[in-house]
Amino acid sequence: MTEPAAGVIHDIGYQRYQGARLGRRYAVRALYTHSLRTAYGLGRSAKSKVFPWLVVGIVGIVAVVVTAVRAVAGEVVLTYPGLPDAVFPLLILFGAIAGPELLSRDLHSGVLSLYFSRPVRRSDYALAKLAALVSAIWLLLAGAQLVMYLGAVFTVDGWSAIWDETTDLAGGLLYSAVHALVVAALAVLIASLLSRRAVAAPIVVAAFLVTLPVVGLLEAVGGETARQISGLFSPGTLVLGVRAWLFGSGVDDVPDLGGFEPLYAVVTLGLVAACVGLLLVRYRKVRA
Amino acid sequence: MINLTIVRLTLRGLFGRRRFLLLLPLPALIVGLALLAESLGATPPDWGQPVLVGLGFAAVLPVLALIVGASVLGSEIDDGTAVHLLAKPLPRREIVLSKLLVAFVVTAVVVGAGMLLAGLIAGSAELALGLLAGTAVGALAYTALFLALSLLTRRPVLVGLAYILVWEGLLTNLLTGTRVLSIQQYAISVADRVSGTDLFTGALSPQVSLLMAAGVAVVATALAVDRLRSFALTGDTS
Amino acid sequence: MTTVELSGVSRWYGNVVAVNDVTMSLGPGVTGLLGPNGAGKTTLLHMMAGFLAPSRGTVTVDGAPVWRHPAIYRTLGLITEREAVPGFLTGAEFVLSSARLHKLPDPVAAARQAVEMVDLGDAQHRRVGTYSKGMKQRIRVAAALVHDPAVLLLDEPFNGMDPRQRLHMMEVLHQLGETGRTVLFSSHILEEVAQLSGTVQVIVAGRLAASGDYRTIRRLMTHRPHVFTIHSSDDRRLAVALLAKEPVVGVELDPAAGLTVRTSDYGTFTRALPAVAVAERIRVTRVLPADESLESVFSYLVAS
Numbered sequence: 001m002t003e004p005a006a007g008v009i010h011d012i013g014y015q016r017y018q019g020a021r022l023g024r025r026y027a028v029r030a031l032y033t034h035s036l037r038t039a040y041g042l043g044r045s046a047k048s049k050v051f052p053w054l055v056v057g058i059v060g061i062v063a064v065v066v067t068a069v070r071a072v073a074g075e076v077v078l079t080y081p082g083l084p085d086a087v088f089p090l091l092i093l094f095g096a097i098a099g100p101e102l103l104s105r106d107l108h109s110g111v112l113s114l115y116f117s118r119p120v121r122r123s124d125y126a127l128a129k130l131a132a133l134v135s136a137i138w139l140l141l142a143g144a145q146l147v148m149y150l151g152a153v154f155t156v157d158g159w160s161a162i163w164d165e166t167t168d169l170a171g172g173l174l175y176s177a178v179h180a181l182v183v184a185a186l187a188v189l190i191a192s193l194l195s196r197r198a199v200a201a202p203i204v205v206a207a208f209l210v211t212l213p214v215v216g217l218l219e220a221v222g223g224e225t226a227r228q229i230s231g232l233f234s235p236g237t238l239v240l241g242v243r244a245w246l247f248g249s250g251v252d253d254v255p256d257l258g259g260f261e262p263l264y265a266v267v268t269l270g271l272v273a274a275c276v277g278l279l280l281v282r283y284r285k286v287r288a
Numbered sequence: 289m290i291n292l293t294i295v296r297l298t299l300r301g302l303f304g305r306r307r308f309l310l311l312l313p314l315p316a317l318i319v320g321l322a323l324l325a326e327s328l329g330a331t332p333p334d335w336g337q338p339v340l341v342g343l344g345f346a347a348v349l350p351v352l353a354l355i356v357g358a359s360v361l362g363s364e365i366d367d368g369t370a371v372h373l374l375a376k377p378l379p380r381r382e383i384v385l386s387k388l389l390v391a392f393v394v395t396a397v398v399v400g401a402g403m404l405l406a407g408l409i410a411g412s413a414e415l416a417l418g419l420l421a422g423t424a425v426g427a428l429a430y431t432a433l434f435l436a437l438s439l440l441t442r443r444p445v446l447v448g449l450a451y452i453l454v455w456e457g458l459l460t461n462l463l464t465g466t467r468v469l470s471i472q473q474y475a476i477s478v479a480d481r482v483s484g485t486d487l488f489t490g491a492l493s494p495q496v497s498l499l500m501a502a503g504v505a506v507v508a509t510a511l512a513v514d515r516l517r518s519f520a521l522t523g524d525t526s
Numbered sequence: 527m528t529t530v531e532l533s534g535v536s537r538w539y540g541n542v543v544a545v546n547d548v549t550m551s552l553g554p555g556v557t558g559l560l561g562p563n564g565a566g567k568t569t570l571l572h573m574m575a576g577f578l579a580p581s582r583g584t585v586t587v588d589g590a591p592v593w594r595h596p597a598i599y600r601t602l603g604l605i606t607e608r609e610a611v612p613g614f615l616t617g618a619e620f621v622l623s624s625a626r627l628h629k630l631p632d633p634v635a636a637a638r639q640a641v642e643m644v645d646l647g648d649a650q651h652r653r654v655g656t657y658s659k660g661m662k663q664r665i666r667v668a669a670a671l672v673h674d675p676a677v678l679l680l681d682e683p684f685n686g687m688d689p690r691q692r693l694h695m696m697e698v699l700h701q702l703g704e705t706g707r708t709v710l711f712s713s714h715i716l717e718e719v720a721q722l723s724g725t726v727q728v729i730v731a732g733r734l735a736a737s738g739d740y741r742t743i744r745r746l747m748t749h750r751p752h753v754f755t756i757h758s759s760d761d762r763r764l765a766v767a768l769l770a771k772e773p774v775v776g777v778e779l780d781p782a783a784g785l786t787v788r789t790s791d792y793g794t795f796t797r798a799l800p801a802v803a804v805a806e807r808i809r810v811t812r813v814l815p816a817d818e819s820l821e822s823v824f825s826y827l828v829a830s
Contacts, residue, residue, distance in 0.1 A: 051446055058454070089457045097446055198358065198366075198445040202351050205449055209347035209457075210317060216338025217321060221330035293626040297612070304614040368610030372620075372669065375575065376627040377599045517594050521577040521606065 024119040028128050031120060035132030039098040048101075055094045056140060059087050063144035067151030074155075080148065080172020081243050084141050084179040088236050091137060091183050092208045098136060099187030100200035102129050107195035112286065126192070126283040130276065133184040134177075141176035145169060171247060178242050182235050182268060185275035192282050208235055228258045232267050242268050291378060294386040298360055302394065305363075311355055314348045315402025322406040332410040336487030340410075340419065344403050345475050349426050350452045353395045357434030358444040360391040361512075365438065371521065380516040384509060388435055396427040410487070418483020426475030429501040433471070436508035439515040467491045474501040528588050528601060528676035528708050529553055530574060535583035537569055544569040546732040547583070552677075552710055556703035558719035559712040561729035567712040568607060570729065571681050574710070575604040587677060600628070603675035605666050607682045613655030617646055617665045620654055624669035633672075640668040645694055659686035664695070671702075678702060680711040684718055696722050752795070754787045757812035758803070761785040764810075767802045771795075786816065 040056075041049035066078045078086055106112055115125055149169045153162055187204045194200040211234035218230030231237035241264025244254045257264070302308050318339060325335035361384075364370040373383055400423040407416030433451075437444035456472045467473045474497035477490025490497065530552040537545040545566045561567050572578040573585050576592035576599075585592050592598050611620060621640050625633035641650050644664040649657065654665060663686060670678065680699075684692050699722060703709050710727075713719050719726060726743070728736040736743045758764050765777040765785055773791040780786065789795040803810045 047442070051443075051450070054450075089453045093450060093453045096449055198362070198443075199355065201445050201449055202355050205453060206314065206347065206351045209351070210314070210343060213338040213342035213347070214321065216342050217325050217330070217335050220334040220338060221325055221328050291627070293623055297615075297623055300614060301612060364612075368606070368608045369612050371577070371604065371606055371610070372612070372624065373627065374577070374596075375599050375602070375604045375670075376624075377597050377629070378627060379596060518579070519577065520579065521572045 024121070024124065027118060027120045028124045031115075031125065031128040032132050032135075035102050035129050036135055038102060039133060039136035051097045052094065055090050055097075056143075058090055059083075059140060059144045060147065062087055063147040067148050070148075071151055071155045078148075080145050080168050081175040081247060083144055083148070083172065084176050085236075085240060085243070087141075087144075088179075091140075091179060092205055094137060094140065095133065095183045095187030096201040096204040098133055099184070099191035099204055100194070100197035102133060103188060103191040104195050104197045104200045107192070107286070108197075122283045123280050126188075126279050127276075130184060130188045130279065133188055134180045137180035137184055138177055141179060142173055145172045145176060175239075175243055175246060178268065179239055181272050182239055185272045185279075186235060189275045189279050189282070192279055192286075212236065224258070228256075228260050229263070231255070231257070232264065235271070238264060238268055238271070241265075289382060289385055290389055291382050291386045294373065294378075294383060295390055297373075298387055298390040299394075301363070302356065302360065302390070308355070308359075311352060312398060314352060315399050318344050318348060318402040319405045319409070322409045326409060332487055336410065336485070340403070340406060340479075341476060341488045344399070344406065344419070345422065345426065345472055345479070346456070348402065349395070349399050349423060349475065350430055350456070350472065352399055353391075353427055353430035354434050354445065354448040354452065356395050357391045357431035358438045358448060360387045360431075360438075361435055362438030362444050370519070374516075374519060381513045384435070384513045384516055388432060388509060388512075391431040391435060392428050395431055396424045399423050399427065407483070412483070412485070415483045415485050415487070418479045418481075418485060421482040422475040422477075422479025425478045425498065425501045426471055429471045429474060429504045432505040432508040432512075436512040436515075439512050439519075464491070468496065468500065471501065471504065473497065527554055527706060530677055530708060530710070531584075531586045531589075532570075532574070533584050533586075535570075535573060535580045535585060537566075537573060537578065537581050543732055545573070545580075545729075548729070548732075548734045549583075550727055550734060550737055552708050552727075554703070554706045554708050555725060556699055556709045556711070556723040557725045557727060558723035559710055559727050559729060560714070560716070560719050561712070562714055565714075565729045566732040567714075567729055568681055571604075571679055571710070571712055575602065575679050577604075600673065601676045603670035603673070603678045605663075605670050605678075605680045605683055607685065611654045611657075611662050611666060613653065616651050616653050617641065617657070617661075617668075618650040620665060621650075621668045621672055625672045628673040630673055636672050636674075637668075640672040641665075643671065643698060644668045660688060660691045663687060664691065667695070667698070675707070677708045678710070680709070682713060683711050684713065684715070692718075752789050752792045753816040754789070754795070755784055755812070755814045755816045756787060756799075756810060757784040759809040759811070760806075763806055764803065764808050767806050767808075768799070771798050771802065773798060784812070 037043050038048075040052045062078075063083065066083075069075060069077050084091065106115070112125075116122060120128075146169075149165060152165045156162060156165060186207060190204045190207060191200045194203065214233045215230045215237050218226045218233065222230070231241045240254060241257055241261060244257050245261035245265045247254070321339045321343060322335065325339065361370075364373065400420045403419040403423050404416045407413075407419045410416075434444060434448050437447050441447050455466075456470050459466055473491050476488065477492040477497040478494055478501075479485075480488060480490035481494035492500075532548055532550050535545060535548045536543065548570065559567050559570065569578065573580050574592065576585075576595060579593050587598055587602060590598060592602070615623065618637065618641060622633055622637040625637045625640075630636050641647055644667050646661060646664055646668065649661060654662060657665065663683065667680075667683070678699075683695060683699075687695060696718075699709055699711065703723075711722070720740070724739050726737070726740045727734060728743075756764065761779055761784060765779055765787075768774045768787055769777050773789045773794040774787060775790050776788040778786040778788075787795075799810070799813065802808075
C-alpha cells in the first residue's frame with residue numbers, strides 16, 4: 001500500500017496548439033449553425049424536437065391541403081403570401097419556444113462568459129442568434145411554400161403559367177422573410193431579457209396577443225383613417241400592411257389601406273431596427 | 289383540506305419572484321385601453337369586443353393563469369424544493385388543493401380587478417359583475433389545467449402555450465364544433481349570461497359552460513393529485 | 527425502536543439496473559451506506575424514503591410500506607443530496623414552516639430547538655439565499671429533524687462542509703444514533719463512514735456487497751491475506767522465522783516501515799507470533815494490523 005513518494009511528469013505529448021486558428025468569422029458561423037440546429041432540436045434529445053417539428057408538421061399539412069385542393073378543384077385557397085398570415089399563431093409559438101431556447105438558456109447557465117472570452121464579440125453573438133431564428137422561421141415558411149409551388153407546377157400547363165408561379169413564389173418567399181424578421185426580432189429581444197425559458201415564452205406570446213385588441217379597438221372606434229392605420233399597432237397586422245405594400249391591397253384578405261402602405265413598410269423596418277438595436281445594447285450591458 | 293402554511297409559502301414564493309411582479313401590469317392594460325377608447329370618443333359597443341374579449345378573455349386571462357398555474361407547483365419541482373413539501377405527512381390532495389386555491393385566487397383577483405374596472409368604465413355594474421364571474425370561471429378551469437400540466441409534463445408552459453395559441457387561438461375559431469372544449473368560451477359565455485350584455489356573445493349556454501369548466505377543474509385536479517402521490521425523485525448519477 | 531426493512535428490492539430503468547435485489551434491515555444506531563459513485567446509493571435512499579417505487583420488492587418502515595403513504599413521514603426524515611432550499615425564506619422561517627407542515631403541537635419551540643441543534647442560531651434570521659453551502663445543508667438537517675423522526679435518511683450529508691462543520695454534524699448524527707434512532711447516511715468517502723458508523727452497508731454496482739460491522743466483514747474475507755506491520759529488535763531474523771510458519775503467506779522488509787507480514791489465517795498467526803518471538807529471543811515493540819480500515823475492506827470488496 002505504501003509506495004515510495006516519487007514524482008514523475010510523463011511526456012504524453014501535451015503541447016500548446018500551434019496550428020491555424022479559424023478566427024472570428026468561423027466562430028460566428030459555427031454559432032449561427034449551432035443555433036439554427038438548436039431551434040429545430042437537431043443534435044439534441046427527442047423531447048426538444050417535439051414542439052418545433054409539431055409546428056413544422058402543422059404548417060406542412062396546411063401547405064399540402066392547399067396544394068391538394070388546388071390540384072383537384074383548381075381553386076386557389078391560399079396564395080403564397082397568404083400562407084404566413086394564415087399560420088401566424090404557429091409562428092408566434094415557434095418564436096416563443098425557439099427564442100428562449102436560444103437565448104434564455106445561455107443567460108441562465110452562465111455560459112456567456114465562455115462565449116465572450118473567445119474571438120466572438122458581443123454584437124456577433126446577438127446577431128448570430130437573431131440570424132439563426134430568422135433563418136429557422138423563414139425555412140419553415142419557405143419549405144411550405146415550396147411544397148405549394150411544386151404542387152402548382154405540376155397542375156398548371158404552359159411555360160408562362162409556370163413562370164407566373166415562379167414569380168409568385170419569389171414574392172411569397174420575400175414576404176416570408178418579412179414575417180421571419182418581425183417575429184424573430186421580437187422573440188429574440190424579449191428572450192434576451194429573461195433568463196428563465198418558462199417565463200420568457202409566455203411573455204413573447206403575450207407581446208403578440210396583447211397588441212391585437214388595440215388594432216380591433218382602433219378599427220371599431222376611429223374613422224376611416226384610424227381604421228387604415230390601426231394595423232400599425234400589432235405585429236400581425238403590421239406585416240399584413242407590408243403585404244399590401246408589396247402586392248397591392250384589396251386582394252384576398254388584405255385590407256384596403258388607402259395609401260398608407262408605405263408607412264407600414266417604414267414602421268416594420270423601424271420596429272425590426274429598434275429590436276436589433278435594443279438587442280445589441282442589451283448584450284453590451286449584460287454581465288458575462 | 290386547505291393547508292394555511294402551504295398557502296402562505298406559495299404566496300410568498302409567487303410574490304417574492306421579480307418576474308411575477310412584472311406581470312401585474314397586464315390587467316392594467318385592459319383598463320388603460322378602455323380608458324383610451326373612451327377618451328377617443330368611442331362607445332362601449334365599439335370597444336367592448338376587442339378590449340374585453342380580445343384582450344381580456346383571449347390574452348390576459350389565459351397567459352396570467354398559465355404563468356401562475358404552471359409555477360405554483362412547477363417551479364418547486366424544477367428547483368428541487370418540492371421535497372420540502374412532500375416529505376411531510378400531508379395528504380397529497382391537501383397540497384394540490386392549497387396550491388390551486390392560491391393560483392385561482394391570485395389569477396381571478398388580478399385579472400378580475402382589471403375586468404371589473406373596465407366593466408365600470410363601460411358604465412354598467414352588471415357588466416362588471418358579469419365580467420368578474422366569467423373571469424372567475426375561466427381562472428378556475430385554466431389554473432387547474434395548468435397546474436395538472438405542471439405535474440404531467442416537463443415543459444408545462446410550452447404545452448399550455450400550445451393550447452392557448454393553437455387550440456384556442458386557431459382551431460376553435462376554425463372548427464366551431466370544438467368550441468365546447470375551449471375554456472375561453474366558458475369564460476365568455478358565463479360573462480355574457482350573467483351581465484346580459486350585448487357587447488359580446490358567448491357561443492355556449494351558461495349551463496354547459498359551468499358544467500364543462502367544473503368538469504375540467506375536477507378532472508385536472510384529480511389527475512394532479514394522483515400524479516403527486518406517485519411523485520418520484522430522479523436519482524442523480526453520483 | 528424503528529426498523530427499516532428492504533426485501534428483494536430492485537429498480538431498473540429500461541435496460542439499466544440501478545439497484546439489484548437488495549435485502550437489508552436497518553436498526554437503531556448509525557449505519558453508513560458506502561459505495562462508489564453510480565453504485566445506486568441515491569436510488570436506494572429515494573426508495574427507502576418513499577420517493578421512488580421499487581420495480582420489485584418491498585420497502586417497509588416498521589412493517590408499513592413507504593410508497594404512496596404520506597403518513598410515514600411522521601417517523602421519517604429525509605435530506606436529499608441536492609441542496610434545494612427556498613431562498614426567499616429565512617433560516618428560522620424555513621424550519622418553522624417544516625414544523626408547521628408536520629402539524630407539531632408547538633412548532634415554534636421545536637423549530638428553535640432544531641436550529642440550535644445544528645448551531646445556526648446566529649444566522650437563523652438571514653435569508654437562506656445568503657447562506658453558504660454548508661449552512662444550507664445544516665438548515666436542511668434542522669428542518670428534517672424538527673419533528674424528531676425515528677428514522678433519518680441522509681444522502682451525502684457532508685458534501686460541501688468544511689472540517690469544523692463536518693465534525694459538528696458527525697456529533698449530531700452520533701448523538702441521534704446513540705439515543706436509539708435509526709440513522710442511515712450515504713457516502714463515497716471512506717473516512718466519513720469509518721469515523722461515524724460501526725455498521726456499514728456496502729453497495730457496489732447496484733448490489734449489496736457486504737453488511738455489518740466492518741471489522742467483521744474484514745475477517746470474513748479469509749481468502750484475503752491479513753497484513754500486519756511489526757517493529758522489532760531484529761526484523762530480518764523475525765521475518766525468516768515467521769516465513770517458516772504455516773499461516774504466513776509473505777514477508778516484506780523495509781528499513782523505514784518495518785516488517786510487513788501477510789497471513790491467511792488471522793487467528794493462528796496471532797498465536798504463532800508471540801511463540802516465535804520468544805523462541806528467537808526477539809523483542810517485538812509494535813504489532814499493527816495494517817489494513818483493517820474501512821478503506822482496505824472497501825477496496826477489496828470493490829476489486830473483487
